[in-house]
Amino acid sequence: MAMNTLLELDRISCTYGQQLIVDELSFTLEKGEIGCLLGPSGCGKTTALRCIAGFEPVSFGQIWLNGVSVSRPGFVLSPEQRRVGMVFQEYALFPHLSVAANVGFGLHRSNQAERAQRVAELLEITGLAEVAKRYPHELSGGQQQRVALARALAPRPDLLLLDEPFSNLDVSLRERLSQEVRELLKRLHITAILVTHDQAEAFAVADKIGVMLAGKMMQWSSAYDLYHRPVNRFVASFVGQGVLLPGIISSSGQVRTACGMLADGLYYPGLPEHGHYPPGSEVDVLIRPDDVVYDDQSALNAVVRKKAFRGAEILYTLELADGPVVLALVPSRHDRAIGEKIGIRLEASHVVVFDRPGRAGAVQKNRQELLPGS
Numbered sequence: 161m162a163m164n165t166l167l168e169l170d171r172i173s174c175t176y177g178q179q180l181i182v183d184e185l186s187f188t189l190e191k192g193e194i195g196c197l198l199g200p201s202g203c204g205k206t207t208a209l210r211c212i213a214g215f216e217p218v219s220f221g222q223i224w225l226n227g228v229s230v231s232r233p234g235f236v237l238s239p240e241q242r243r244v245g246m247v248f249q250e251y252a253l254f255p256h257l258s259v260a261a262n263v264g265f266g267l268h269r270s271n272q273a274e275r276a277q278r279v280a281e282l283l284e285i286t287g288l289a290e291v292a293k294r295y296p297h298e299l300s301g302g303q304q305q306r307v308a309l310a311r312a313l314a315p316r317p318d319l320l321l322l323d324e325p326f327s328n329l330d331v332s333l334r335e336r337l338s339q340e341v342r343e344l345l346k347r348l349h350i351t352a353i354l355v356t357h358d359q360a361e362a363f364a365v366a367d368k369i370g371v372m373l374a375g376k377m378m379q380w381s382s383a384y385d386l387y388h389r390p391v392n393r394f395v396a397s398f399v400g401q402g403v404l405l406p407g408i409i410s411s412s413g414q415v416r417t418a419c420g421m422l423a424d425g426l427y428y429p430g431l432p433e434h435g436h437y438p439p440g441s442e443v444d445v446l447i448r449p450d451d452v453v454y455d456d457q458s459a460l461n462a463v464v465r466k467k468a469f470r471g472a473e474i475l476y477t478l479e480l481a482d483g484p485v486v487l488a489l490v491p492s493r494h495d496r497a498i499g500e501k502i503g504i505r506l507e508a509s510h511v512v513v514f515d516r517p518g519r520a521g522a523v524q525k526n527r528q529e530l531l532p533g534s
């Protein structure tokens with residue numbers, strides 16, 4: 161375990177009855193880093209978090225916290241002994257206690273003066289000083305969640321676990337609070353793990369994001385790498401929008417697509433470094449909406465099939481000459497009607513190329529695949 165590593169999950173598995181819920185999950189978190197587990201409902205995010213907290217035993221693998229083995233088959237260090245704080249979706253505040261008393265709840269080991277000082281400090285940090293005497297039902301959802309955060313931070317945990325902490329809040333508050341929480345955690349140098357199925361939230365809060373599917377870790381990396389260098393089709397489709405455009409490897413190793421030849425920034429997640437597919441192989445190329453640029457001068461044309469106004473931009477669904485479809489995020493001053501033809505050009509610095517299993521060399525025309533959420 162490296163000096164700066166706070167948490168390491170080493171291939172942990174967890175089962176409920178006969179059902180394998182977390183399947184050899186691994187990742188590490190450095191001190192002060194914010195990690196996030198992201199994935200579809202039921203993929204095991206909360207269960208993984210509960211293993212880290214010490215609420216669930218592991219059936220395989222090991223969890224290390226601050227260099228100490230805290231979970232392994234047959235051994236679970238209790239949650240109280242782990243110095244882990246938790247914030248849940250449903251706040252779980254004590255209704256009969258004031259805000260200040262809620263925040264001070266976990267400080268039973270401190271004397272009264274220390275406790276009062278720590279509570280005052282946290283109320284100040286979280287902007288709750290003015291509502292210290294109120295009761296939870298007299299607070300807004302955002303304020304209640306701040307109290308839950310202050311309460312979890314009060315005993316100075318080594319690690320903070322946040323399980324869908326913003327999902328009960330409306331969208332604008334969720335955005336604001338998630339940014340506030342990130343700033344706060346960074347300022348206090350807190351190591352934390354957030355569980356969410358909302359990728360905007362994951363992007364706003366986390367340094368590292370783990371995309372999970374069926375209990376397994378698909379990819380653990382920065383948001384930038386998840387978006388631009390997804391390791392497989394699932395990550396490519398789950399994170400961000402885009403299209404898989406059919407392509408064929410040319411004799412010089414470029415990729416021929418309906419948007420032209422792609423030669424630069426090619427990245428093959430399925431291959432070892434410096435590997436390549438033989439000429440004639442059929443592949444799918446991930447094209448993100450921001451890779452497609454509006455250009456009146458371009459020889460490449462596409463017909464507007466759908467448009468979604470987003471304020472600063474319009475998301476166009478465009479059909480190319482031979483039938484394939486791409487998405488384009490275009491400044492909204494270029495307002496074109498459905499059915500109109502517009503000029504586009506590809507400007508992609510990352511071109512992710514997936515093989516099409518069993519299709520090497522075969523040619524299939526006009527195939528298109530829109531990713532979910534596109």
Ligand SMILES: Nc1ncnc2c1ncn2[C@@H]1O[C@H](COP(=O)(O)OP(=O)(O)OP(=O)(O)O)[C@@H](O)[C@H]1O
Nearest residue numbers: 176181199200201202203204205206207208356357
């Ligand atoms: N106590 C339990 N006993 C049996 N099965 C459980 C228990 N808790 C969760 N499960 C099952 O484990 C699987 C993973 O649940 P988990 O809550 O970890 O998923 P999740 O990724 O956090 O999902 P969500 O985003 O919907 O909260 C689900 O199929 C769920 O039904």
